[in-house]
Amino acid sequence: MPKIDPHAIRQGDRLALSRALSAVENNEQAGQELQSFLFPFTGKAHLIGVTGASGVGKSTLVNQLAKALRQSRTEKDTPKIAIVAVDPTSPFTGGALLGDRIRMQDLAGDKGIFIRSMASRGALGGLAHKTAAFATILDGAGFDIVLIETVGAGQAEVDIAQLAHTVIVVEAPGMGDDIQAIKAGILEIADILVVNKADRPDAENTALALRAMLDMAHGGSLPVAGKHMRQNAKLPQTESHTVSDEWRPPVQLVTATKGKGVPQLVEEITHHRKYLLESGLWQVKEAHRLRRDLETLIRESLMDQWQKKVDVSKFESIMKDILDRKYAPIDAVKLLL
């Protein structure tokens, strides 16, 4: 494996970039070093999470969105866009690779769009960490927008909400039962709601239902992302803002297969970015994310240090006592530390 040149990544070398992402994916030391090198160049990219259940048409939407973002942004001539598809499809179907190839064809010829899948098999707990590392490398490599597509559910939704500046939650019409169950999660993380497949007859009803839920949430006292993030942070906080509750997530009808509604979605994304920057929330989100990253790394380092010096035979004898139900794990901690 040849050494990966971080300067080449900065200069737009796609092979070097691909290798860097693979190094991260495979937990290689080089991946860590590249993140350290590239970190000082980060903080510029707009990280956009696109999440929703499988089957709502996220991939098609993300492709259309990438094309539209390439054409419509005015502050830069041509923003460079990266797409990260966190794909839970098992590799034995070849789903991830096949998906990539179809996308390559669709977006072929545009050198300003970089596409990469991350297979989630085996990653599980480490998936959020790897997605964040991908974002660091792509940000440091000079991409202006990083679109991160994930199958949204449970912890994955929380993870993307903590990473992305803007979270787009995609729905399809006629979810029926589902809507009741998922709305709490949606309301907490969505900055923009999309009802895809808007050419279906019940699309308008789904949009109405979502808007009604948003009205209830924003009229009442439901937590929103900003609030929630503050509650979650454990270490002492330096920033404090009260503007986070002002954003009301728009509900956008889109027919991704025909590109319908996509320009309006781009406008809403631009609007949300402007809102974040002007309200100071962009900086608050960055601060929370980096603080959380640091906290996680400290926690892991402390555990590593402890594991190196722990008396293994003592640990195993205590473990046996727990298995024998002599005392609870919480009481064992007092014996070990």
Next chain:
Amino acid sequence: MPKIDPHAIRQGDRLALSRALSAVENNEQAGQELQSFLFPFTGKAHLIGVTGASGVGKSTLVNQLAKALRQSRTEKDTPKIAIVAVDPTSPFTGGALLGDRIRMQDLAGDKGIFIRSMASRGALGGLAHKTAAFATILDGAGFDIVLIETVGAGQAEVDIAQLAHTVIVVEAPGMGDDIQAIKAGILEIADILVVNKADRPDAENTALALRAMLDMAHGGSLPVAGKHMRQNAKLPQTESHTVSDEWRPPVQLVTATKGKGVPQLVEEITHHRKYLLESGLWQVKEAHRLRRDLETLIRESLMDQWQKKVDVSKFESIMKDILDRKYAPIDAVKLLL
């Protein structure tokens, strides 16, 4: 708030039990003390996870299952059953409470069944921890079977797989697109697959598709729960088994609303329990779970200790350097520890 008597919980006092679970839910100190007291009495309950997307009919299935398990088990006269419904419905709809009330009516009059919802709002990362604490208290309170119902997706599936002895994954016919995306997760965690709503015309096709996937997985080299758990454990391992791959998850057609297929499902659960006990996997799973619990507690305690002695102004100045992109969080750890 009156003190909760742990002996009353052991003697079957339901009010004391309810209070204990509330103490755990609200992170009260009493919840921790009760877990320590009850832990020596645990290790007897069969923890059964029931998971699947929303709308597949999990609640109805769990109710039917509880009734059937009450009647069919022969090793004990009448096993005591607890149902824990981890309910992601936002409290502003009253979903969790309403669900409880409907269930109470359905299972009313049976003193051997205890039902409790856990609203997941606000819990997020702590949900797995609280579910495990519920299991400890219910196990210690003398329940023979604890049915844990969760909306299955992403991290929640991994969590339930790590907690439960037996994981039942519930599908509904005609998932179509979804099946492609979720099968990897299912194959890793399911001990038993249920196709609910089996009176629908495409139920048999869904069952066939799931069986075909299982054939591929078990013929090939897809990870199964046992393997995966071993890879995930970080501390030194004492046990080693090679039998975990022998279990082939059955696919059971069920019409929960009519109770059809439920007795067969009970048989499969009993069969799986027998398999776990005879193969030694029951003990392996317990050991992994308790080891993981201990590891998590150690990690949190180390972090608590560190936070108490850290120089806050130094920490904040380093945090500022990170925000200014002077160096990466990973490099900051070296300065802090």
